[in-house]
Amino acid sequence: MKANIGLFMDKTLPDLIADELIARIYIGEFKAGHRLPAERGFAETLGVDRTSLRMALRTLNRMRLVQSVRGSGITVMDYRKTAGLDFLVALFDIPQLELGTKIKLEGLEAFNGIVPGMLYELVKDSFDASIAVTVRDILQSQLQILDEGELTEERLDRLAIYQMTLQDFLLYHKGSSIVGLMANSSSALRAGVIRELLEHINIREHVEFNQQMFINIGNGDLPVKEVVSYYHHYSEEYTQPLVEHYKKNPLQPRLLSSPLKSTLAKCS
Secondary structure, X not given: OHHHHHHHOOOOHHHHHHHHHHHHHHOOOOOOOOEOOXXXXXXHHHOOOHHHHHHHHHHHHHOOOEEEEOOOEEEEOOHHHHOOHHHHHHHHOOOOEEOOHHHHHHHHHHHHHHHHHHHHHXXXXXXXXHHHHHHHHHHHHHHHHHOOXXXXXXXXXXXXXXXXXXXXXXXXXXXXXXXXXXXXXXXXXXXXXXXXXXXXXXXXXXXXXXHXXXXXXXXXXXXXXXXXXXXXXXXXHHOHHHHHXXXXXXXXXXXXXXXXXXXXXXXX
């Protein structure tokens, strides 16, 4: 079975079992405190061998999603209190999982708080020429796309790539390990939210605002000490249409199909 799976996916059978369980935990099918079935019966229910199941459960244990207690079996933990960045990465690596709007809203609000601080770190010592050139080129590329004409899906995709590039520049420039790890683990979420955001804002106004802001920082019209509050206020304002969209159109996380069963079906 493992050899056949390899023909369809890069993931091993234990990987697929782990994806299945991670997704079920995230969507709430396996809630915190839930005790998983005994290994033999659980393996039969999933249609897998016990060794592969055991390996998958070890992965979940390392991610602090489950806890094994001798004599009591395996219990699901509250991932909101115990899991780390590896859980976030794992969620984004399950294509059959629809994350829902809550995590997008939380991600949007989190980075609205983080990015202004990283902007301050970028310019607090000096706003040198290399920074100015990089930012200018990114923003100019966006304006060139806007000048091409109607906002097609393809042009929105390209605009989103440049917006992501600018955000990554702010997040990675100072080389903070913690911020870098957070940015890495959330890259898929950020890319998706940025793409949706562009559908709800006046993109040209946004790009021109950023252009003028960096000009004002460079010539001293925007004091560095005011950058954080200035950009945080703007971030909350310009992302508000997407926040309202998420709140008015809430989507619950769900599995579109079983990561495990869909692959096993291909191998049968």
